[in-house]
Amino acid sequence: MRQPSDSLALGIIGAGIMGERMLNAVLGQDGAPVRVAALWDPSPAARERIAAHWPSIPLVADAATVVAASDCVYVASPPASHLGHARAALAAGRSVFCEKPLAVDLAEARAFVAMAGGRGAVNFPFASSLGVATLAQWIAEGAVGTKPRLTIEVAFARWPRGWQADAAGWLDAPQEGGFTREVVSHFLFLSRRLLGRLHDLRGQARFPEPGRSERAVDATFQAGAVPVVLRGRVGGTDLDDHNTWTLEGEAGAVRLRDWAIAERRGSDGRFAPAPDAIPNERARPIALRRQLEGVVRMTRGEAHSLATLAEALEVQEVVEAILAGNSAGG
Known part of the structure; x- marks a missing residue:
């Protein structure tokens, strides 16, 4: 490992939407807390796109070379491949920063979290969101008061969203994709982080189109002592x-609206x-840069605010229970 005074060597596996966003977070501003040590994607087209936009990025031949070049490996590949890359990184003594979900198989995710310890974290950017920090401050100051209740609503004109068309093959598949895994999971993490453990779930999902991901979800659960109602729809x-x-x-x-905007209800009801x-659009790169600062602290064994593997697993348990139409008590 490099000395703490050196910039952290971040390897990137996956050059899709999230891989590119992370590259922008590293290269789009001066004074980045990490440097890109290596990047690999199995798609020649993806590698060519990265080379055209960022000719200075070291493109390498395989995932193993990324691991070898890195202090921390950022796994931004499709979900089914997450654990394989994460295990390889940990086995080589690297830390792991992974996109959610940890895995497509809950049993494998549980086993991974049990063995990984504190050497990994998951990229839920709400952990570093300025809007979320404002919400937390308002809540601490008593803006909500007693008998709180939470409502989460997500809606999409279509799924996948237009900018995700290149990844539709897995994003609209019931095994890996769907808006509950991709979007609702972030708000479950937010609920867990601000309010407490997620429990007493009752939920269901509707899959009206064979072979495609869900088009509606409804659920109730508790976040700590707070009752929660969740509603998600494609269309409408x-x-x-x-x-x-x-x-x-x-x-x-x-409330937090449209990912980033913290709002407070006034005396006029608005x-x-x-x-x-x-x-x-402006808040996201700031949050990702703050996430990278957390990656440095996590890799060095210091305290950080990133989503822990245990938190990510708890979120995934709830997501998969909703999609299966099951109840998760506790």
């Missing part, structure tokens, strides 16, 4: 992607954004 909106996470109590209500709220 003209928006590419619309979501709200709304916590309401006797003193008032706060929600107004925080004065410093910014849309997701």
Whole structure:
């Protein structure tokens, strides 16, 4: 491993949407906390695209070479491949920063978390979100008050979203894809992080199109002591992607809208954004840069705020229970 004074060597496996976003987070601003040590994707077209946009990125021949060149391996490949790459990185003494879900098989995910310890984390950017920090501050100051209740709503004009068309093969497959795994999981993590353990789930999903992912989900559960209602739909909106996470109590209500905008309900009953709220297009690279700072701390064995493997597994347990139409008590 390199000395703490050196920039952390980050290897990237997967050059799809998330791989490119992470590259932008590293290369798009000065003073990045990491440097890209190596990148590999099995697709020649993806490698050619990266080479054209970022000619300085070291493209390598396989995943093993990425691991060898890195202090931490960022796994941004499709879900079915996550655990194979993560295990290889840990076996080589590297840390792992993985996209969600950890695996497509819950038993394998549980076994991985049990053996991995603190050498890994999962990329739930709400862990580093400025909007979420504002929500947490409002909640701590008593903006919601007693008897809180949470409503999570997600809606899409179509699935996959237009900008995900290149990955539709797995994003719209019931084994790996669907909006519950891709989007709802983030709001489950947010609920877990701000309110407490997820339990007492009752949920169901509807799969009206054979061979494709879900088109609707409904669930109720508890986040800590807070009752939660979740509703997700494909169709019924003209928006590419619309979501709200709304916590309401006797003193008032706060919400996160469209991924990034923290809002508080006023005396007139309307929600107004925080004065410093910014849309997701501007907020996302800031959150990812903060995530990378957490990756450095995690790799060095220091305290960090990234989503732990245990938190990610808890989220995945709830997601898969919803999709299976099961109940998860506890």
